[in-house]
Amino acid sequence: MKTAEIKRRYLAHFEANGHAVVPSAPLPAISDPNLLFVNAGMVQFVPYFLGQQSPPFPRAVSVQKCIRTPDIDEVGKTSRHGTFFQMNGNFSFGDYFKAGAIPLAWELSTKPVDQGGFGLDPERIWATVYLDDDEAYDLWLRTGVPAERIVRRGKKDNFWSMGIPGPAGPCSELYYDRGPEYGAEGGPEVDEDRYLEFWNLVFMQYEIADVRSKEEFRIVGELPKKNIDTGMGLERMASILQGVDNLYEIDEVRPILDRAAELTGKRYGAHSGHAANQSHPDDVRLRVIADHVRTALMLIGDGVTPSNEGRGYVLRRIMRRAIRSVRLLGWQERALPELLPVARDCMAPSYPELAADFERISAYAYAEEDAFLATLRAGTTILDTAIAETRTAGGRALTGDKAFQLHDTYGFPIDLTLEIAAEQGLDVDQEGFRRLMADQRARAKADAQARKTGHTDLSAYRSVLDAGGPVTFTGYTEVSREST
Ligand code: ATP
Ligand code: MG
Ligand code: MG
Ligand code: MG
DSSP states (O other): OOHHHHHHHHHHHHHHTTOEEOOOOOSBOTTOTTOSBOOSGGGGGHHHHTTSSOOSSSEEEEEEEEEOGGGGGGTTTSSSOOSEEEEEEEEEESSOOHHHHHHHHHHHHHSOGGGTSOOOOGGGEEEEEETTOHHHHHHHHHHTOOGGGEEEEOHHHHEEEOSSSEEEEEEEEEEEEOOGGGSOSSOTTTOTTTEEEEEEEEEEEEEEESOSSSSOOEEEEEEEEEEEEEEEEHHHHHHHHTTOSSTTSSTTTHHHHHHHHHHHTOOTTSSOOSSGGGOOHHHHHHHHHHHHHHHHHHHHHTTOOOOSSHHHHHHHHHHHHHHHHHHHTTOOSOOHHHHHHHHHHHHTTTOTHHHHTHHHHHHHHHHHHHHHHHHHHHHHHHHHHHHHHHHHTTOSEEOHHHHHHHHHHHOOOHHHHHHHHHHTTOEEOHHHHHHHHHHHHHHHHHHHHHHTOOOHHHHTTHHHHHHHOTTTOOSOOOSSGGGO
């Protein structure tokens, strides 16, 4: 089943059950100063949940475009994390509660494909509930999940709050067992790759206060009007229904991956098994490229442009990481003119505005790639000189100072410095480099403290910002933790 069809069926199922169909909000989270990007379907409905506005409808359904920057390090390595993804969600604002939400989710998941459902085998579905949520437990039992496939889990996994005083409550997740070739038996507690989480049902039931963290607070009482907020990963359902190993292989992403493989002359999957942990590094890179190119398309499509701060900086890093990955796989020419049109063709059936606006989108993307390639060329020249000087002086390692200067002034990625130095038979004083990075990070932190930007989404990118320095950054650094 195509991704677009899964989306259509989701909307149709909930519309038939009295839900108003609400369009996706744009990716930049303009309504919430604490968030860079919308990261869940509920974000645009927060004022209703907090009682700040009264909802124009008691029930809603949407397919929300989402970005989760904290998941970037997982991309390509797990089977289930995209930087950009789409979250299908149904919402009740003081209308139905658990006894409504659970059967609605079950029905759509298991209804045969020829009757408009997703046709999942009920025997492969597991449900989790919060420790003391007997109500949800009994409802799953009655709806069709046997006791041995209902798992009680603690706060970390199965309790939802916004980390502020207000509504909170237990949640309940659905997992699909992909079978023994994906990992060990025993349910989601044992293996989250084999058991793929595809739907989260949040039951906003309590009012909390004295909030010290997402897991430390006091329940003050029951909410007078209880709400439902659910999120089903569209790409995850697509990966299940299309019988592919991960969400980079679904219809909306795979063509980008294939084009990248073609360009770089790699044969995707040549050395990999089914499970995410059996992946070859080249395959991980191809997935990163596909994910990041699609993400860049969606971000620029929603008005974000590359820059050295905030949302634009996240976009810049994502793009540069994609371009760099292509080069590491062996293609040295401009990559985006080859890849971005493929991403457009994948996504335009669901988002026709991408085709209409492609001239503008691609102009930003291609200019960014050209600027980055120029940075790489400049850095390479300086690096070559430094290598030659080190050699002449009889040194065996490039100084930490030089590596830091290349990184800091020219935006030249440290991993590239390491690689090129190694090719020339030289070490790099990584210890010295790291010390200089740490000094700079301390300065950036003090600076950030002064500006008080502390919120979740941005803080997840703190290390990245620190690594580049929001003001002095002129180029690229790898997103991975090792290099920051
Ligand atoms: P996971 O534990 O797999 O990281 P999650 O518990 O963080 O997922 P939720 O916050 O519950 O995810 O989001 C609701 C649903 O959105 C998930 O059940 C999943 O189907 C989907 N989802 C979450 N994060 C991603 C992502 N990075 N890429 C694709 N789909 C996602
Ligand atoms: Mg997650
Ligand atoms: Mg989870
Ligand atoms: Mg979840």
